[in-house]
Amino acid sequence: MSWQFSEKNEKKFQELLKRYPKKDSLTLPCLWMIQYQDGWICEDAMKYLAKKLDMSPMDIYSIASFYSMFHLKPVGKYNIQVCKTLSCQLRGSQSIKKHIENRLGIKAGETTEDMKFTITEVECLGSCGTAPCVCINDDYIQNSTPEMIDEIIGKLK
Numbered sequence: 001m002s003w004q005f006s007e008k009n010e011k012k013f014q015e016l017l018k019r020y021p022k023k024d025s026l027t028l029p030c031l032w033m034i035q036y037q038d039g040w041i042c043e044d045a046m047k048y049l050a051k052k053l054d055m056s057p058m059d060i061y062s063i064a065s066f067y068s069m070f071h072l073k074p075v076g077k078y079n080i081q082v083c084k085t086l087s088c089q090l091r092g093s094q095s096i097k098k099h100i101e102n103r104l105g106i107k108a109g110e111t112t113e114d115m116k117f118t119i120t121e122v123e124c125l126g127s128c129g130t131a132p133c134v135c136i137n138d139d140y141i142q143n144s145t146p147e148m149i150d151e152i153i154g155k156l157k
């Protein structure tokens with residue numbers, strides 16, 4: 001069977017449809033629903049959403065791929081996003097990234113074998129004033145240090 005919303009998400013979709021005058025305004029909420037349903041957004045889900053919103057699959061892909069918060073391939077239970085943009089680079093994000101890579105034994109862009117951790121390099125996380133910034137799933141670690149990262153990874157392991 002091809003990809004489809006869960007019953008719960010279909011209900012949510014029908015509710016959202018009543019609130020928005022244009023279907024394409026539902027793109028971001030629907031991408032979140034897909035991601036929370038599967039943990040990532042596969043090609044079939046993008047095609048499914050395009051049909052539902054009367055858009056092209058390429059429109060959906062261009063939106064989903066623009067935002068670093070959307071995963072277009074499976075990620076671990078904990079997605080560790082390290083900002084690679086200027087403010088964070090100047091405040092040591094590259095050494096934080098290397099520290100995480102060494103700690104987990106994987107490189108950025110990879111997932112541990114047990115599917116527990118993924119390291120992702122992302123553009124600005126919008127927290128430049130507290131660089132270097134790392135985000136694990138939805139939680140920001142501001143002014144991050146290797147010690148802070150070690151403590152958090154230790155708790156998540």
Ligand code: FES
Pocket residue numbers: 083084085086087088089123124125126127128129131133
């Ligand atoms: S440059 Fe890293 S959060 Fe903006």
